[in-house]
Amino acid sequence: MHRRRMRALIVVVAACAGCADTWTGWEDVPTATLTPQAAAPLESEWSAFVVDQAAVWSTALAASGCMSPFTIGDGGHIIALVPAADWSYGDDVAGMTTDRIEVREAKTGGVRRSAMLLHELGHALGLDHADPSFGASVMIAKPGSELAARDVAAAACRLGCGPCDRNTDPYSLAP
Numbered sequence: 512m513h514r515r516r517m518r519a520l521i522v523v524v525a526a527c528a529g530c531a532d533t534w535t536g537w538e539d540v541p542t543a544t545l546t547p548q549a550a551a552p553l554e555s556e557w558s559a560f561v562v563d564q565a566a567v568w569s570t571a572l573a574a575s576g577c578m579s580p581f582t583i584g585d586g587g588h589i590i591a592l593v594p595a596a597d598w599s600y601g602d603d604v605a606g607m608t609t610d611r612i613e614v615r616e617a618k619t620g621g622v623r624r625s626a627m628l629l630h631e632l633g634h635a636l637g638l639d640h641a642d643p644s645f646g647a648s649v650m651i652a653k654p655g656s657e658l659a660a661r662d663v664a665a666a667a668c669r670l671g672c673g674p675c676d677r678n679t680d681p682y683s684l685a686p
């Protein structure tokens with residue numbers, strides 16, 4: 512029930528389709544390819560941004576001995592910056608992860624776009640929303656969210672390159 516209350520709080524800014532208890536992320540991590548996509552004139556800016564945020568995850572995971580979960584290239588999971596006029600989800604949703612990631616261009620609900628993309632990449636890695644009562648986490652979509660040590664630990668657990676601590680927030684548990 513705690514979990515349900517938390518979800519209602521954070522779903523306004525970020526979500527993942529089918530998240531809930533069955534979500535285990537993309538099947539092809541740690542070798543998933545990210546394919547940035549944005550309308551002109553933002554293509555190069557968005558591509559560089561996606562590269563940077565993927566590197567934030569990769570660098571943090573490398574410190575735990577994990578291989579990079581993402582590469583950048585053609586033909587992979589679309590990472591789209593979507594103009595507000597083309598947004599197909601609700602006005603209260605600013606990011607979505609399915610087999611692709613979509614980030615709404617004009618509105619991120621007060622959450623910085625970097626935190627939004629790190630959050631959605633976390634979903635791609637198999638992370639669900641974190642419980643705020645366990646401390647900071649980028650998987651709590653709110654202003655000021657940063658990639659936290661427990662996010663990296665949870666991702667390492669999911670990727671099989673780190674221990675799964677069953678005494679912390681259940682979002683870090685392997686399926």
Ligand SMILES: [Zn+2]
Nearest residue numbers: 525526527640
């Ligand atoms: Zn989310």
